[in-house]
Amino acid sequence: MDYHFSNGDRTYRKLATPAFNSALSPEMVGETTLDLISFIQQNLNRPIDVFEIMQRTKIEVLGKLAFGYKFDRNEIKKNPLKGHDLLTSHDTTSMSLNVSLYYLAKYPEMQEKAREEVISVLGNYPNTIPNSDQLKKIKGTSQDWKTYFANKHHSHNIPFAWIPFSAGPRNCMGQKFSLMEQLVIISMLLLKYNWTLPNNIINKDKLLLAPRFLLRPVDLKLIFTERIN
Structure with a gap:
C-alpha cells in the first residue's frame, strides 16, 4: 500500500521528528529517575502502585523536556490532568514500563540476567545515570528480553507480534x-533494587488489563527491596 501525505502531514513530521531526536537526553531522564528512586526509598518492602509512579515519572520528564518545569509529585497526584495534557503519549511509555517491570518480577531469572548486563556496562554502582554511548551497549539486553518472552509464550512465529511503534512512513x-527513556529508567532500577510480585496480587499468574483510553494494568503492585552489592 502506498502512503500519501498531505503537505500538512509532511511539514508536521519534518518539524516534529528532529525535535524528538534532539530531546534525547539520558541525563535529564536519569535526574528524574533519581526522584523516582527517592520515592521508592520511602516505600521499600511494601506494595507500590507501579502504574501511578510510572505515570508521574513520565509526566515529570515531559515537563522538563517541554517547558523546563519540574512537577512536584504531590502536585501531579492532586491534579493529574495538568500533567496529562502535556502529551498523551506519556501513557504508552508508562504502560510499556509497567509491562517490563511486571515480567521482570514474574521471571526473576530474566531480571537477574538483565541486571548482569547493565552492571557489565555501568558497573555495580547504584544511582549511576547511563550516557548515550553506554545505552547503545545495553540495547542488546532488550533483544534478549524480547526473545525470552517470545519463547515463553510461543509468540516468535506470530507475524507482527512486536511492532510497538508501528512501521513505515x-x-x-x-x-x-x-x-x-525506558532503558534509562529500567537500568537504574536494576542497579538499585530487586523487585517482586506480592503474594496476594491478582496479577500473579497473568497481567490483567482494563480498557480505558488505552489499556491499563489492573491494580498492579510491586515490592521493591534494596540490593546488597
Missing part, C-alpha cells in the same frame, strides 16, 4: 525518545 515519531 507513519511510524511513531517519538520512538527513539521512548526507548531511551
Whole structure:
C-alpha cells in the first residue's frame, strides 16, 4: 500500500521528528529517575502502585523536556490532568514500563540476567545515570528480553507480534525518545533494587488489563527491596 501525505502531514513530521531526536537526553531522564528512586526509598518492602509512579515519572520528564518545569509529585497526584495534557503519549511509555517491570518480577531469572548486563556496562554502582554511548551497549539486553518472552509464550512465529511503534512512513515519531527513556529508567532500577510480585496480587499468574483510553494494568503492585552489592 502506498502512503500519501498531505503537505500538512509532511511539514508536521519534518518539524516534529528532529525535535524528538534532539530531546534525547539520558541525563535529564536519569535526574528524574533519581526522584523516582527517592520515592521508592520511602516505600521499600511494601506494595507500590507501579502504574501511578510510572505515570508521574513520565509526566515529570515531559515537563522538563517541554517547558523546563519540574512537577512536584504531590502536585501531579492532586491534579493529574495538568500533567496529562502535556502529551498523551506519556501513557504508552508508562504502560510499556509497567509491562517490563511486571515480567521482570514474574521471571526473576530474566531480571537477574538483565541486571548482569547493565552492571557489565555501568558497573555495580547504584544511582549511576547511563550516557548515550553506554545505552547503545545495553540495547542488546532488550533483544534478549524480547526473545525470552517470545519463547515463553510461543509468540516468535506470530507475524507482527512486536511492532510497538508501528512501521513505515507513519511510524511513531517519538520512538527513539521512548526507548531511551525506558532503558534509562529500567537500568537504574536494576542497579538499585530487586523487585517482586506480592503474594496476594491478582496479577500473579497473568497481567490483567482494563480498557480505558488505552489499556491499563489492573491494580498492579510491586515490592521493591534494596540490593546488597
